[in-house]
Amino acid sequence: MMTPFLAAAPVYGLPSYLLVSALLFAIGFFGVLLRKNTLVIYMCLELMLLASTLALVAFSKFNGTLDGNVFVFFVLTIAAAEVAVGLAIIVALFRQRHTVQVEELNQLKH
Amino acid sequence: MSTELLQAIAASNEWWALGPELTLACGALALLVIELISPKEQHRFIPHLASMALGVVLVGVVMNFGKTWGEEELFGGLVRLSVPGQIARIFFLLSSLLVCFLATICLPRARAPRVEFYHIVLVVTAALMLLAQSNHFVMFFVALETVTIGFYILVSYYRERVLSLEAGLKYLVLGALSSAILLFGIVLLYGAVGRVEQGGIVHTGFEYGTVLNFLRENPDNFLATAGALLVIGGVAFKIGAFPFQIWVPDVYQGAPTPVTAFLAVSSKAAGFAVLLTLVHRVFSPLQAVLVPVLSLLAATTIIFGNLAALKQHNTKRLMGLSGVSHAGYLLIGVVASLTVPWAAGAVWFYLFTYLLASMAVFGVMAYVAGPDDSGEELDHYGRLARERPFLGAVLAVGVGSLAGIPPLAGFMGKLLLFVAAFQAHLYGLLVVAVIGVVISIFYYFGWIRAAWFESWSPPAPGAVPAPRPLPAGPTFIGVITLAALTLATVLLGFYQQPLTSWLLE
């Protein structure tokens, strides 16, 4: 049995959460697209991952399966590890180049 | 829930089946321990230990090939043992073994730390093997991220080098982005499938089988289709398919040579292993969408990869871009496998030949490159054939195999793919592939030309790098390894029985 997406009751049900999730994802993507500070880009990437976790949790609740919730643990862990490695790279880069701006970090090209 | 139940469930986790992965993980830990407790002058054995671990596992897997594992799902459906999984294991083990060999050449030259490298390689190898056998999106994502994070580190491994770090940064940002896309896709699938109760057991959209059943019944569910395609997009990043290929040359160039090889071979193969599993065992009801999507990806990937490689003089970027085109050919195989089942075997065959040839070429590249391996240009090969004829020959065979020239193994790989594509009536893709192969002749043979024909002058004026003295020739092990790769490449061109007997059964 399927219901149209927006017709799902109650007013702030699954679709609303999904809307928030999608908005977060889009904002994060947009940030990655727009921002030049690598650190902020990382933050935006985190936002995208978090958007997915929100959708996971929402689905988990409305589908009645716990697996989504459990997956969030993994996602958070992985995201943290990613950030750690990423920040280490940025620090190392900053030591060499004294910048964290993306447009200055493009020696690899063509 | 009682403790007994927990134990019972835990008992169903058949760890023995993951022996190879566990061995590697334990080996990785052991490396750390050995580094801590052994005196510093004995650290030079660490690479050999890592290689030995890989070798032992490889032998073990090969010896037990097809004996003990049928088609069974373990760990409550997280992992599925299968013949393609075994093939993937062998592939990744072999690849990692060669990556370790490359590392023994490159790392000392670059004054880079050793043990961590081998440790990460072992862990990543184990994760790759799990990835190829995963049967569950959580397992899939976790294994994939382990691989990816391992690669983030490996790519930026030369922390003294700006280029390596920049490559790491780019790989990380784009990798994380693709992971986010992939994850979103998984979430959409999870959401779309919902809760499925079967025989009292609750299934979710994380399980491959459940998704497959769901898609069979709802092949036009938008959420699931979108999720599936986003997952495919995430995998496309791994295999470097258009338009997710754009990172490839930069990252390949910046990464240390062994890592480039690892990326080019294992990471790509992992992508294809996953893609084959997904396409066959999860998304197969979506053929109406998958075939055009994958065909488009294949065609654009072939054309873009070849065109972009055409005027490339940096060897690593060249390998990267040509690797992109190989991904395109392989995608044709994947598309063909939807209608011609044996094409999956052909994809694996191709991957094996690609492994042999690429590793040979990377081996030569490792020897030709000085301490700075990011700026290796075709011009640096000017005197290779004269001064190091052995390396020249290895290069010629490797590059020739990549170009798909008979009698080398790469040709047989392409042939099988083409035959499969023909049987699947993918005529348009075949035409594209042929055009691609012809274009590829330009740059592949341009490379051979650079190595073999003297007085080769670069077309780009003004930017002529000074001729570099060739570094020391290969060691005994290097000779043996490269010769073995070359010989295998040649022999597989003539006699395919060893591979086909497993891959195309």
Add this chain to the structure above:
Amino acid sequence: MPDNAQLLQLAIATPLGAALIIACGLPKRFSTKLAAAAFTLPALIALWLWSQFPAENAHQYAFLSTTYTGLADFGISLKLGLNGIALPMFLLAAIVGLAAGYYALRSGAERLKLYLLLLLVMHGGLLGVFASVDIFFFYFFHELALIPTFIMVGVWGGRDRHYAAMKLTIYLTAGALLSLLGLIALYVKSGANSFDLIELKDAIAAGGLRGSTQNWIGGLLLLGFGTLVSLWPLHTWAPLGYGAAPSSAAMLHAGVLKKFGLYGLIQIALPLLPLGMQHWAWKLALLAGLGNVLVVGFVTLAQRDLKQMIGYSSVMHMGYCFLGLACLSTIGTGGVVLLMVAHGLSVALLFLLATSIHHRTHSFDLSEMGGLAQKTPVLAAFFVAATMASIGLPGFANFWGELTVFVALWKFSPGLTAVAIAGVVISAIYGLRAAARVFFGPVSEQHQRVQAQHPPADLDWREKLPALILLAALLFFGFYPKAISQPVDQALGYSATPKALFTPLKTR
């Protein structure tokens, strides 16, 4: 004593094996000895097989053997054998290979070992091409032979060698790939699921291919093979490549390897795709007649470089082969086989002699030469013989091929016959002009200077022996064409082509 099928395998394996041994680091003086043996043995085997060939069953494959390489499920296996058409070609490959090998052995090339190694690989590939019953291996061996050409042109080549090598490789690879697609198409469409030519024939005889399918597969094969055989306007690689190639490579390539495409069309396309070939026959004939024969003929007239001229003339002669093929008749096809063998021998001889001339004049430029015959009468005699053979003088094998092709062509189109025979006049003009420029008349000024520094000697034995081998073969087939025509006629007579397609001859 191995049986004949094993001998056939041995003939192919010998050069390849020798190449492998040399590659493993055999010292130079053993290498040359080994190479000499490896060039000789296949020729001896080829002659023996020729003598053993069952003439009454020429349409069947003799000396059959099958080796499985692991792709048996795909219908790919190394199936070797010779039929009436393959036999002369195999013999040609063996003879030209022998001559090219002997010439290379004492050519004094830099890095001789590598040169010999590549030449051996090429030779092995060539022998394999014509002995393959499996059309996959037929293609495979072609490529095996092709790749060394690239390196040989690039490393030991002359003027423009880099560009020439690239262009050659691109063209030939593209052509080969197209033909491979055609072969795969046959494999898939025929329903045989096998690359074995015999099974393909059976499958097509049983099922038959639709006309439209035949048309596009035939077109693919013609385009691919046409590129390989330098069909106008896909020919520009040939003169350039031959102009740059070292002599032995040019001999083997122009002499033998280039015949791959024609041989493929005869053995594969004609019997399997008669309707497709008929569909393309006129277009092919027009391209070959107007393009290869007339246009290239005139272009040849304008050449100043001896090797380029030989290259262009070779392109032109391929036009006759295509014209013969387009007739779709036993006569035409038989003539093509004759012409292939003859042209293979004569063009190899010409390339060999061109290099010998270069050794003495240090130039390929025709306008700089003159009067060489006064110092080197034997060389002059050989060159004149080769030229005469190439322009189709009776007594040399080429004549029979050209004559037969012309006769067949009349039935196809008298107009094109006139064009083709006009080509003979053109070839006489450039052939004789070249011979006259190089050898006759007074010694040119430039040449006098060169002669002062390097007094030219006449042909020595290292050049004479391979030249003699080729010339003897040319004369033999010229005086006794039946040696080729009989098995070919037999084989063509039993070809699977529907008889209705062949225009019946008016006989009384």
Add this chain to the structure above:
Amino acid sequence: MTMLQHAILVLLLPLASAVVIALFLRRQGAVASWLSTATAGAIAAISIILLLHGERFENSIEWLRFGDFAVSLGIKFDDLAALMLFIVGCVGFLIHVFSLGYMHDDAARARFFGGLSIFMFSMIGIVLADNLFMIFIFWELVGFSSWLLINHYHHKQSAADAAKKAFIVNRVGDFGFLLGIIMCYWLNGTVNLSELARLGDTHALVFSLALPLLLFCGAVGKSAQMPLQVWLPDAMEGPTPVSALIHAATMVAAGIYMLCRISVLMVPDVLTLIMWVGTATALYAALCAVVQRDIKKVLAYSTLSQLGCMVAAFGLGSNLPGHDGGGTAVLAAGGAAAMFHLTTHAFFKALLFLGAGSVIMGCHHEQDIFKLGGLRTKMPVTFITFTIGVLAIIGLPGLAGFFSKDAILYLAMEKNTAVFAILAFTAVLTSFYMVRLWKITFLGEARSDAAKRAHESGLTMTLPLIMLAVLSVAGGYSGVFGQLAGSVAELVPEAHGSAHTIILMVSLAVMTVGAGSALLFYKTAATDTLEEQARVLFAGLTWLKESFDRLYDYYVAKVQQRFAMLLNFLEQIFLAGLIIRGFAGIVGMIGYGARALHTGSLHAYVFWFLFGAALLWAFAAGVF
């Protein structure tokens, strides 16, 4: 040995000789020359045996077969072949003997005699051939041996050029010949001469205007008819015996012989054309001969002129009423007359050439007649034999030329008055320039050192002269020619009654007028009297002579070569340049573009990903 074996022997002997010389006797010139001469002697002997034995036979074996198409090699030995074989054998032998002396000091003697042997082989092949393919094979070989021998003094640019020209011009003729043969094969299903004749007898032969025309092309090339006559004068660059053998007595006559062989295929329109071509050639060559200074060139043009007569005769005679009454006679009166003249011409022209050779030899290779003179006393044998030759060619009654020329004139008179007039005028000219040559060369005072130091040649050279002189005298009598030609001789038209008288008168008149005016007009001086007395006429004739060469030179240099250069240019610039390189360039540019897409900017890359994600999303949404 059967006669057939004799015939095969006569064919293969010279080949064997050539092979042996080429392989083993390259440096033994003396041995080679004797071997070759002995072979020629054997050929002459066997040809006489065959001729006299009287057995006429045919035989062939299949040489090549594809499907229903077969090429056979065979021997058709009939009276015509016997006659021709005799001419080739005997004249060939005599010239071999002459060459022994003439070429004695030549360094490349072995090559020369080898070439002669190849020539003998080829020529005998034509003579004996039983089908057109075989004729063509030997036709080409004859061309090759001619090339080889003209090219004998290859260090001379002129010799090399002349040889090349001869070969190529012959090939141009062979272009039509081969086409004709192939057409004949497809029209009539056979090219066997006897079968064709049989078809003709049963009226089953398919006639076509194109067929004889194309076949005639071969004769035009080989017999140097207009417009392909240009090679023959140049061919005089070869050694004189070669000129005598090939370019006077045998090879150039092969065209006539071939026409006679295929006369069954002729149609009236083509015969008329042949007649006019021959007539034009005869007149043109005679006019040109008048202004030549080179002794051999005069003879060359004379040969041309005589060949023209023969061709004209062939064209004329076959239309004579009453001849085509069926029966086995393939050969018609015209052909017979042509063959008759061919025979006598072979004798006296060989004699003249050898005489010229003797003169050249005696005068240390001086060929300009205005630098000779007074040889009458210094070279008596040569003088006498040469005089006989001259008298024979101008048609002095009683000598061979008289009879054959009469036959032709008679035919012309019967058939076509215009042709008759032209041929008669040609005969006047022939007498004129031959006597001019004779007088200037032999009479008067020696005008150069070379001529002053002239000496008579040795026995090997004078003996052939004498023999040929005998033949030139006797060859025309029906007793001799009838013996030689058998049934062919019976077809030779003979004038009777008033026609006989008219012809005799005309013949005598033209001879007298021509010879007399030359004798009176020319002074034995170092300059050409005609050039001094009639500048315009002389210039006109010279222009006439050179106009063809100019035309062809213009064609070769300005049309053909430029066309070739143009095509080459188009090929290099358009095909290999613009299209191929241009295409590669465009692909390369796209390659650069694709390479440039890797800007290194992370944002750009992210954009690619966005694009990719959007693309996939669009696919999922069913946009595509």
Add this chain to the structure above:
Amino acid sequence: MSDTLFLILSVLTVAMALLVVLNKNAVNAAMCLLLSLAGLAGLFVLLDAPLLAFVLILVYAGAVVALFLFIIMLLDTTPGSFKPFKPLTIAAAVLGAALLGLGIWSLFGRAVLPDAPASVPVPTMKHHAEMLFTTYLLPVQVVGFLLLIAMLGVIVLSKKYTAPEDAK
């Protein structure tokens, strides 16, 4: 009640996320991220996942954002380094935004969701623990290794290394 909460929290989350993207200053961006996380955690609570909300605050606010702030401070990137956007970038951004918006629009226009099951169990910590240590034991192990190599990686990237070749 929960609807109001949802509105407040979702608006907070999205607005703060937007501010992360649009803020010129990296420190402020990190602060906004923190607030966004807080909102997200609230949403988790609304979704009956307090444990996850807790972990989110703990891991993200406590560790990740702190790490970000720490690094930002350490690297001392000045706010002035923010350059005005180039026209091309703006065009790209607009296009990107449009594409993303289109994506969201199409998602809501087309997607159909499965019906919620009748009974929805409220997950407790025990449920999570059971799943993590039975069904998902293997991924947990793998994640352990993931963390290990991440740690090693950070060490490699940060620690100075003396090669044995140089040590001699």
